[in-house]
Amino acid sequence: MTIIETAQSPALAAYCAQPIFRPGPDVYITGNPYRRPIGPVGPASGFAVPATLAEFLGPGQLAAGRILCNAYESDMILLPAAGLATAKDDFDLFYGDEIRRLRDTVRPGLERYAFSFLDDAVPAPPVRTLDDLQEYFLAEVGGAGAPADASGVNPAVDPAAPVGGTMRAITECRHPEEAAGLHLIQLALDALTEASAMARNLGGSYGTEQSELFKIFNDEFGYGVYGAKHSTIFKEMLASVGLRTDLHAYWNFYLTSSLIGVNYFNWLTEDHRGMFRYMAAVTYLEWLFAQGFADTGVMLRAVYGDRVDAKYCDEHAHIDVHHGRMTYENLLLGLARAHGEIVIPELVRGIEDTKLLLRLGDEDFRAQIAWADDLAAHTGTRTDARDDASVTTLRPDDPFTTGVHDADLLVEVEDGAVHVHAWATDRPHLLEKGDVLHVPAHRLHGLKAASPRARVATRTVETAERTHDA
Amino acid sequence: MARVIVIDLSRHNTVYVGHDRYFVLHAGGPPLLVRDHCPHRGGPLSLARPTPDGRRLSCPWHGTKVGVSAVRRGCLPMVRSGDEAVVLLPDGTEPVSVLRKEVLANLPAETGPAC
Numbered sequence: 313m314t315i316i317e318t319a320q321s322p323a324l325a326a327y328c329a330q331p332i333f334r335p336g337p338d339v340y341i342t343g344n345p346y347r348r349p350i351g352p353v354g355p356a357s358g359f360a361v362p363a364t365l366a367e368f369l370g371p372g373q374l375a376a377g378r379i380l381c382n383a384y385e386s387d388m389i390l391l392p393a394a395g396l397a398t399a400k401d402d403f404d405l406f407y408g409d410e411i412r413r414l415r416d417t418v419r420p421g422l423e424r425y426a427f428s429f430l431d432d433a434v435p436a437p438p439v440r441t442l443d444d445l446q447e448y449f450l451a452e453v454g455g456a457g458a459p460a461d462a463s464g465v466n467p468a469v470d471p472a473a474p475v476g477g478t479m480r481a482i483t484e485c486r487h488p489e490e491a492a493g494l495h496l497i498q499l500a501l502d503a504l505t506e507a508s509a510m511a512r513n514l515g516g517s518y519g520t521e522q523s524e525l526f527k528i529f530n531d532e533f534g535y536g537v538y539g540a541k542h543s544t545i546f547k548e549m550l551a552s553v554g555l556r557t558d559l560h561a562y563w564n565f566y567l568t569s570s571l572i573g574v575n576y577f578n579w580l581t582e583d584h585r586g587m588f589r590y591m592a593a594v595t596y597l598e599w600l601f602a603q604g605f606a607d608t609g610v611m612l613r614a615v616y617g618d619r620v621d622a623k624y625c626d627e628h629a630h631i632d633v634h635h636g637r638m639t640y641e642n643l644l645l646g647l648a649r650a651h652g653e654i655v656i657p658e659l660v661r662g663i664e665d666t667k668l669l670l671r672l673g674d675e676d677f678r679a680q681i682a683w684a685d686d687l688a689a690h691t692g693t694r695t696d697a698r699d700d701a702s703v704t705t706l707r708p709d710d711p712f713t714t715g716v717h718d719a720d721l722l723v724e725v726e727d728g729a730v731h732v733h734a735w736a737t738d739r740p741h742l743l744e745k746g747d748v749l750h751v752p753a754h755r756l757h758g759l760k761a762a763s764p765r766a767r768v769a770t771r772t773v774e775t776a777e778r779t780h781d782a
Numbered sequence: 783m784a785r786v787i788v789i790d791l792s793r794h795n796t797v798y799v800g801h802d803r804y805f806v807l808h809a810g811g812p813p814l815l816v817r818d819h820c821p822h823r824g825g826p827l828s829l830a831r832p833t834p835d836g837r838r839l840s841c842p843w844h845g846t847k848v849g850v851s852a853v854r855r856g857c858l859p860m861v862r863s864g865d866e867a868v869v870l871l872p873d874g875t876e877p878v879s880v881l882r883k884e885v886l887a888n889l890p891a892e893t894g895p896a897c
């Protein structure tokens with residue numbers, strides 16, 4: 313794919329043009345935490361106009377998500393496992409003056425583009441007092457299926473609870489290992505740098521809440537014991553099911569919603585005006601994570617059997633019962649007590665934002681596995697499409713990247729053969745000459761030549777006059 | 783072979799045996815040399831505060847209330863005579879050191895919801 317020229321600012325164009333941000337030939341990116349291809353850069357507005365809720369999964373949000381992830385993580389220490397000598401030039405570039413200057417120039421505009429919809433998408437409920445906040449939070453977690461127990465805190469995990477929703481959908485896929493793998497990959501986006509966003513809120517001076525957050529951070533970092541650090545046990549889980557453990561090895565397969573979700577927490581901790589939203593968002597998540605990770609463990613064991621090392625899920629199913637209580641009592645209510653009604657609307661916003669991002673992320677993931685699981689059913693020979701074909705010639709070593717489109721597409725192989733990568737599988741879907749694949753709007757995919765030369769025509773589906781009023 | 787040390791309780795209240803830390807707990811009755819390790823996740827019980835009834839320690843990490851009787855079960859044998867105490871250490875070759883630290887577990891119980 314080529315980088316589309318847009319009305320983007322010179323700084324943005326210069327940022328995206330950095331060699332470490334341009335695609336290479338590999339589907340998976342291993343051994344180098346600085347190589348982070350941005351891919352096609354949209355939208356035509358150059359990110360000047362904030363994305364709406366209807367544009368949540370559009371190509372603009374995907375590009376903004378990748379750029380922002382790069383921007384935030386260039387504030388973290390990342391080193392290649394094989395030693396710095398393996399990527400010293402990229403290290404110098406990634407942390408260098410030029411990229412940091414460009415990053416600081418483009419970041420505020422991209423944040424406005426990416427996150428403004430949150431303020432408009434959900435009307436904030438009228439929660440004003442400490443009592444309101446308590447009542448509102450407990451109603452929210454109750455509505456999310458994790459009501460407080462008799463002592464008013466989050467309940468112990470029920471390991472035998474029947475799993476539903478996305479975890480069940482994964483187990484019911486034709487290719488459950490690929491679907492479960494895609495889920496772990498979405499988690500890896502955050503879990504391999506676990507609590508790095510939280511680290512930005514540890515410094516400073518803000519009372520007992522600071523100490524409380526530190527205790528949670530201490531847990532995430534395994535009390536200073538590397539083998540107990542959450543990212544370490546997450547890697548062991550990945551390795552047990554044959555997935556790569558390098559940071560962002562699966563960069564090409566992060567869904568738009570996953571990038572926005574993890575960027576949200578980096579945004580709120582980078583801009584300290586977001587701290588109240590952050591603390592509330594963490595409270596809500598920690599409360600729900602206990603049972604959520606118990607369910608994830610059940611799903612992983614159902615899909616992979618005994619070979620999965622699900623200690624990471626068990627760890628969270630245990631410790632997040634504590635974290636749910638600690639954050640609720642000491643961060644959410646603690647901050648409301650300490651700072652009064654001026655901060656309560658911000659705390660509520662953090663919970664409303666998180667609810668929305670969780671729902672949107674779930675829908676994105678479900679749609680992706682539903683499509684990727686049966687690409688053969690979406691492949692045919694009919695080409696009932698607009699006469700707007702863009703034709704590309706692909707060779708096996710061309711730069712590879714994944715992307716999404718705003719409209720449904722038909723991808724037709726006019727010559728040769730291509731592999732369609734819709735999720736991170738070593739068995740990509742093969743399209744041969746004459747095959748036509750239907751790619752629904754917003755579905756992440758990448759094409760790689762499976763013959764020395766392949767010619768591919770892409771057309772917009774005739775009936776796909778999308779109005780973006782979802 | 784068992785190792786024995788003598789500590790001066792007026793000057794020392796903490797013993798390190800390798801990386802394991804023990805502290806002198808006053809919980810009614812003779813002082814005890816207990817392991818500074820919460821059974822939940824290893825939190826520092828020396829920084830715990832007693833519950834109002836004095837029978838448990840409220841761990842500072844995740845709030846588990848650890849019964850003094852359970853803590854007592856893991857204590858090191860110690861015989862006191864005045865300020866001098868003879869302690870029987872576990873077998874091993876780890877280096878031993880003694881020092882004085884603040885021990886919150888010996889402060890009066892906290893009142894309020896945290897307890």
Ligand code: FES
Binds near residue numbers: 820821825844
């Ligand atoms: S370590 Fe003591 S309560 Fe968790």
